[in-house]
Amino acid sequence: MHTGLTRCLAVALLILLLQPASHALADHSLRYPRPLPGHEQRNSYIMALLQLTLDKAGSHLRLQPSEHYMEQRRALRELQLGRSVDVVWAMTSRERETQLLPIRIPLDKGLLGWRLALVKKQARTPLGAIHDRQALHRLRAGQGHDWPDSQILAHNGLPVITSASYPSLFRMLEAGRFEYFPRSLLEIWDEAAQPQNARLEIDRHLLLVYPTASYFFVSPGNTRLADELQSGLEQALTDGSFDRLFYTHYGDALQRARLSERQLIELDNPLLPPDTPLQRAELWLSREQLLKP
Known part of the structure; x- marks a missing residue:
């Protein structure tokens, strides 16, 4: 009887050890897509927001670029396969939300x-x-x-x-x-x-x-990392640090665009997922805010 119990415990431990683990949580690194040479500045806001998110969540993860440069298509594929990267930021779509796990807080306020x-x-x-x-x-x-x-x-x-x-x-x-x-x-x-x-x-x-949003995405099943990112983003929204970071990076761009003086053409987005949190007004910049003279 004792021998049988020991065998069961050994088998259970072996199964646990063989389960795929999140790389990010295994070695305390959070791998993101290394940008193409000369395009590093394009990611300055996202990298600052990602670090803020980890800080707010009390995470011990450290940001680490992927070993190789990769454009978005490859990064999303690697993420889906659970290799090379642990987090990618991209525009959402119905297809992407079925293949990956989205953290549904718009990084770009829409x-x-x-x-x-x-x-x-x-x-x-x-x-x-x-x-x-x-x-x-x-x-x-x-x-x-x-x-x-x-x-x-x-x-x-x-x-x-x-x-x-x-x-x-x-x-x-x-x-x-x-x-x-x-x-x-x-x-x-x-x-x-x-x-x-x-x-x-x-x-x-x-x-x-057209209505859309950019999210952080993680690998399917990596709910622990998704929960950590969700928690950090929610805290940054609540204490105002999300908005402060956003306007520090993009306040000037919004002014320079002179949106109220432009010819507005609205387009439909058939790819917008049904779970897009459009009802959470605090996540988006409203049309009234953006188009006021």
Whole structure:
């Protein structure tokens, strides 16, 4: 009887040891996608927010870039497979929320779906004559081929030219492969300021808006890490440190965008998951706030 009990305990211990463990919680590192060379500054807000989240949660995890550079598509795939990275930030979609575990607090306050356009520098931008969605059908937009934005634009009847490479999209715009490159108003200023984009500029006329959000995602089943990130973000929202960090990074961009002076064109988002927390007003910047003169 004693021997049988011992065997059962040994088998149970072996099963426990063979269970896949979160890398982040196993060695106290939290691996995130290493940015492409020259694009490190694009992640400054997210890295600061991720560290703030860990601090608020009382976490002992330390941030560590992945061994190799990776664009978003690869990072999401690695996360789904539970290797190379432990957390990725990306626009949400129905597909992504079935493949990964989202922490449903918008990192961008919903502004990922507020889009300005990069265009070629020229005397007269082609977007200046656009006053409704129908007129926009005459122009081609550029987007990443696996970005949810590509499907959103196409769903709304807008022509889209795609590329598998983020850096190549800027070169394609300059070469005239498409007329405009919609970018979030939070990221477009840094992109336009890059030396390699000196022949591009930010259009002053158009504003595209569709409902969406950027979240932290973790591997399926990694509920312990998800709970830790959720707790940290909720505490940062409650004590105001989330907002302070957001406006420190993006307050100037919101002012420079002059949103109330732009031609607003609303687009539908068929990819918006039903569990998007639209009812939590404190998570989003309202249209009234953004469009006031």
